[in-house]
Amino acid sequence: MTPTPPHPDDDHCPASPAEHPLPDGGAVRLTSKDIGRLVGVSQATVSNAINRPHLVAPATLAAIERVMADHGYSVNSSARALKSGIGKALGVVVLDVANPFWGEVVKGIETVTAPGRIPLIIGSSNEDAETESAIFQSFESQGVRGILVAPTPSNLPLLRRFRAKGIQVVLLDSEDPQGEFPSISLDHAAGAELAAAYLRDGGHREVALVNGSPDISWCASRSRGFHAGFAGVADARIHEISRTAMTVEEGRQSVDVLLELLKQHPPITAVFCTNDMLALGVLKGLHERGIAVPGDLSVVGYDDAVFAELLSPGLTTVHQNATAIGRAAALLMTLDAAVPQAPEPLQPPHLVVRGSARSLR
Amino acid sequence: MTPTPPHPDDDHCPASPAEHPLPDGGAVRLTSKDIGRLVGVSQATVSNAINRPHLVAPATLAAIERVMADHGYSVNSSARALKSGIGKALGVVVLDVANPFWGEVVKGIETVTAPGRIPLIIGSSNEDAETESAIFQSFESQGVRGILVAPTPSNLPLLRRFRAKGIQVVLLDSEDPQGEFPSISLDHAAGAELAAAYLRDGGHREVALVNGSPDISWCASRSRGFHAGFAGVADARIHEISRTAMTVEEGRQSVDVLLELLKQHPPITAVFCTNDMLALGVLKGLHERGIAVPGDLSVVGYDDAVFAELLSPGLTTVHQNATAIGRAAALLMTLDAAVPQAPEPLQPPHLVVRGSARSLR
DNA sequence: CTGAAAGCGCTTACAG
DNA sequence: CTGAAAGCGCTTACAG
Numbered sequence: 001m002t003p004t005p006p007h008p009d010d011d012h013c014p015a016s017p018a019e020h021p022l023p024d025g026g027a028v029r030l031t032s033k034d035i036g037r038l039v040g041v042s043q044a045t046v047s048n049a050i051n052r053p054h055l056v057a058p059a060t061l062a063a064i065e066r067v068m069a070d071h072g073y074s075v076n077s078s079a080r081a082l083k084s085g086i087g088k089a090l091g092v093v094v095l096d097v098a099n100p101f102w103g104e105v106v107k108g109i110e111t112v113t114a115p116g117r118i119p120l121i122i123g124s125s126n127e128d129a130e131t132e133s134a135i136f137q138s139f140e141s142q143g144v145r146g147i148l149v150a151p152t153p154s155n156l157p158l159l160r161r162f163r164a165k166g167i168q169v170v171l172l173d174s175e176d177p178q179g180e181f182p183s184i185s186l187d188h189a190a191g192a193e194l195a196a197a198y199l200r201d202g203g204h205r206e207v208a209l210v211n212g213s214p215d216i217s218w219c220a221s222r223s224r225g226f227h228a229g230f231a232g233v234a235d236a237r238i239h240e241i242s243r244t245a246m247t248v249e250e251g252r253q254s255v256d257v258l259l260e261l262l263k264q265h266p267p268i269t270a271v272f273c274t275n276d277m278l279a280l281g282v283l284k285g286l287h288e289r290g291i292a293v294p295g296d297l298s299v300v301g302y303d304d305a306v307f308a309e310l311l312s313p314g315l316t317t318v319h320q321n322a323t324a325i326g327r328a329a330a331l332l333m334t335l336d337a338a339v340p341q342a343p344e345p346l347q348p349p350h351l352v353v354r355g356s357a358r359s360l361r
Numbered sequence: 362m363t364p365t366p367p368h369p370d371d372d373h374c375p376a377s378p379a380e381h382p383l384p385d386g387g388a389v390r391l392t393s394k395d396i397g398r399l400v401g402v403s404q405a406t407v408s409n410a411i412n413r414p415h416l417v418a419p420a421t422l423a424a425i426e427r428v429m430a431d432h433g434y435s436v437n438s439s440a441r442a443l444k445s446g447i448g449k450a451l452g453v454v455v456l457d458v459a460n461p462f463w464g465e466v467v468k469g470i471e472t473v474t475a476p477g478r479i480p481l482i483i484g485s486s487n488e489d490a491e492t493e494s495a496i497f498q499s500f501e502s503q504g505v506r507g508i509l510v511a512p513t514p515s516n517l518p519l520l521r522r523f524r525a526k527g528i529q530v531v532l533l534d535s536e537d538p539q540g541e542f543p544s545i546s547l548d549h550a551a552g553a554e555l556a557a558a559y560l561r562d563g564g565h566r567e568v569a570l571v572n573g574s575p576d577i578s579w580c581a582s583r584s585r586g587f588h589a590g591f592a593g594v595a596d597a598r599i600h601e602i603s604r605t606a607m608t609v610e611e612g613r614q615s616v617d618v619l620l621e622l623l624k625q626h627p628p629i630t631a632v633f634c635t636n637d638m639l640a641l642g643v644l645k646g647l648h649e650r651g652i653a654v655p656g657d658l659s660v661v662g663y664d665d666a667v668f669a670e671l672l673s674p675g676l677t678t679v680h681q682n683a684t685a686i687g688r689a690a691a692l693l694m695t696l697d698a699a700v701p702q703a704p705e706p707l708q709p710p711h712l713v714v715r716g717s718a719r720s721l722r
Numbered sequence: 723c724t725g726a727a728a729g730c731g732c733t734t735a736c737a738g
Numbered sequence: 739c740t741g742a743a744a745g746c747g748c749t750t751a752c753a754g
Binding site: 029072074075076077078079081082087089096097098099100102103104106107110115116117119120121122123124125126131133134135136137138139140141142143158161165166248277280283284287305306307309310311312313314323 | 390433435436437438439440442443448450457458459460461463464465467468471476477478480481482483484485486487492494495496498499500501502503504519522526527609638641644645648666667668670671672673674675684
């Protein structure tokens, strides 16, 4: 039930229903000049009413607002951006929009940009430096005010050039060795080291590391941290498997490699996946092959995605607060006038122990 | 470890070490006129080189392209959009970016927009009609070429007005009773009916339905379909629980209500959640309370999110291909010139039976 | 094949 | 408090 008949109101718009959806001549979009004419004031006054209402006489202001509302007027951002030099949209590059972790990050960004207030232009790089660079160019072209990204090192020069042009750059979930860009930096190495220490203390020596591209700075950091956790353990061996994308499907496919490693002597006893999507894929592949987790193989992930707790077995993984990351990064941007917003402290990563990894002792 | 210092510089203006990232006078952004001057041709020729290269002499074209590349020139989309009337960005409103299902939908859209080619402006409505309408306005303001959305019925008039202004509207994952907008319509009612039939045939009579807002058209459809599946079963009773958001957290909270229903006589024996996030939350809440699934209560979801298969128990859920939905919707848009792209057939929803629901017989 | 000129809708000093 | 005018960077007929 709940038919909710859509209002058949089509007031001042000559849009006959079920007719030419895109009649070149039919597109009626009012301008501020039109609004001015309708109210009987100049375009400048309309502009003032929108941008500096305190400069406009209350009665005039009310009249203008009324007419704007009646006609559904909305300012043309293109014209505004062209005139004022910079738009207000923000560009966000994520590894993969379909990855829940990045979804959470974007959600965190939205808590400060408020959908409808500051537009977010989002693109997935899919771990490809060229795609990332193409997205950057399109952002610049769109006149974004700033860019939030965990960039591929090879694209850093491009970002420097953008900054020189006045585009704010905030490094998201990334490392900035030079400290040249404002960035919220998560300690990926420390997180991965936590996972390594847990496995090491559990007696694992022959382990696999399923990672994304080493070109992604934080993938490299996680690898580094993982190795650090095993440093000094003479008989430890880490088999690194690099995948082109950090998706469930790639994780599943990496199981073939894992199978080989399982046949070696000594066989691997544990796998560390540098994100939970990869871990989910590995778990699926292992499940399909009838390999028991953690009986035959221990699995540890990274991110603590929303589903990690309820997988079977529960995924032991490194937790980091994705929403907080997005939020903190967005707060590093100078959004409106020049209101500097307070940065927020971020929790360090910690390991959430569940059932997918066991001790060998 | 983990210093993670959100840079101590509160004023992100002169943020970086001994530098001015945003010096008002330092912003160097070349225009097509600059490029023309550098090459020794007019601005019009530069514009032609960019937009109609066949009109330009090969040598001139090469020289222009060279200079543009050398200086990292990118066209100012604001100016272009202002001049040519319409931008090329697309606006997408999702229920919640953090919901993996919607992430997949966006990913499907990206397969046709190609990140870096057509910018995607994305906003989460969080099931709120006013937020949705604010997002729409900002899209219009940004001069989007089209909008992809599963709208709240109350915002349909706004969309009609947009269409009259030449903005394409494609209904995503929604129903369009009047058939007034191009839309890819999934049969939500049929999918929910599948779930209901499964529960009904399993002997369930007292069931709960955890749903989102009835204002969301497809939530209403799923409810309708679910009821339809039980139509004619005299002793069946459906307890509908409506949540303000279809998130894991809301699902978890709905367990309190479920608990009450479990105490009644006769108690409920099954719960149908209208998306997998809600189901995940219900599963979590039930797990925390020590209520066995499917022993004490059967749970069925909707979407077949990527994690559904590996939950414990595996989630029985209605499958629909999110990526295909996004892709099909995007193909319904006239993107570039006027190249109408072929729509793609969509699979009807089907039930994936796993372990979270049992038969009472 | 190339260039001069107009104008998209807005904001911004500057007068009044 | 309000308006006339300039100009943001581009594209588009229109001449040449």
